[in-house]
Amino acid sequence: MEFYKFDKESGKQISKFNSNFIMSRIIQTNKITNIGCMHLDRKGIVGYHQAVGPQLLLILNGEGYVRNEKEEYFKVEAGDAVFWGNDEWHETKTDVGLTAIVIESEELNPASFMPLKNH
Template sequence: MEIYNFSKNIGKKITKFDSDFVISRIIQSGEMQTNVGCMYLEENGIIGFHQAVVPQLLLVLNGEGYVRGEKEEYAKVQLGDAVFWEKDEWHETKTDTGLNAIVIESEQLNPSSFMPLKK
């Protein structure tokens, strides 16, 4: 058995696209190159408005915040929410109080195969 650490203190501070968050990379695998990381947004943190390079799934672990796509209409997200953006889709995530999330990036993402849409 091996025990690894993906806590915030070993992560990398991201400021690109006027962002303010830390990401700890967890794994990269597969021929289609799947990337998994944990994002830590402090109070007033933001993942700045940018295009998704590949399909991306954001899984909120704790805290709450707001996400948007190309329109400037924000939707509230919280623990248990999963947000999916297609390749090339413009998007942003922000929080007033803090938010932690797992991010999965891969050409092969299809969350509708397993999860129902939030009502």
């Protein structure tokens, strides 16, 4: 399990085409990629299971806790990204609710675009 940041501070200013915004790059793929949005209400949980492929969880709002095969939970909040490798056991849960984007693809390499988060 690896932790990354995609918050505003990890992005870059874009001014091309008379633009004025911050872009936090996340991932680039050439192979089939599945992207979904998860909505966990209060006390929501994505039960402990094995990843069917590399998976990137991007916390958009709210907060929660994640773990891998170890019993230790790590707090995550908006702007955090969690990466689990192929076949890695993991779980996500929240007390207050959270919304997250999930990206699944054989060729995910989040370190190419996002800075690691110190945990």
